[in-house]
Amino acid sequence: MHDVTFSYVGQPQKSTATADQESAQNASQHDVLEHFNLDVPVTGILGLRGASGRGKSTVLKLLMRYFDPQSGSVTMSGRELPNVDASYRRHVQAMMGQQTYLFDTTIRENLLLANGGASDEQLREALKQASALTLVESMPHGLDTQVGELGSRLSEGERQRIGLARVFLRNADLILLDEPTSRLDSLNEATILQSINRLAESRTRLSEPEPALKQTPKYKPKYAKMKAKAQDASAKKPKYRTKYQAMAEQIQATQQAQQRSKSLAIVLVSHRESTMRICDEVIDL
Structure with missing residues (x-):
């Protein structure tokens, strides 16, 4: 986010609006x-800390593009959000x-x-990551447990x-x-x-760079020999140099894409110091 200025532009209030509603609109x-x-x-994990009304939640809504700022820009990997495909x-x-x-199901x-395509194994892994697997497995019907309207059959902590x-x-x-965690003990x-x-x-451990062209010991000598030949050929003939460089660039691009796909950034908003x-x-707001 760069030089962002944003305000919630309220809709015109009806003449029957209360004083509190008019105050909120202003x-x-x-x-x-x-x-x-x-x-x-x-x-x-990036934390945004501040009292209520300081714009913490607004920052998240702008990052999700629920709204666009009046001025400034919100970008993803250098591209402004309106130019990034929504899907x-x-x-x-x-x-x-x-x-x-939670829905009544x-x-x-x-x-x-x-x-929608997740298997039961993936569901259980997600529950495990959220420290909820033991809770769900302790229920008589497990994953098929009905949660009630708005999750009313679960406690606040269980719903979270x-x-x-x-x-x-x-x-x-x-x-x-x-x-x-604002509503939790x-x-x-x-x-x-x-x-x-x-x-x-x-996810941070997974995203750490790995040695380029990591191979098992069985294939290392063979690859080293092929690489030496390619380098020798590229030094003699330009066409081989171009081919070798293209191969190296493709491998590097693939590795960088795999590394990016494993990375995870979390923005955590809270007014609680403990969180x-x-x-x-x-960052204090």
């Missing part, structure tokens, strides 16, 4: 963010709001909303963990978490934070 005209800058790292953005981004909404069906598993199931590159907060931190660490303890960097 407040919405003020700039929530003014000349705001933010760089989200490729990996790790691609939905594929690489996932957001969990302040309240988890089974845990399985609620999870499949994030990935199911919601977190749903986010994890997306396997997104950027996860946005809006006050995920200290025990459930610790469980949620542990799950978030564990996922971030596992920020898992963040690699904290």
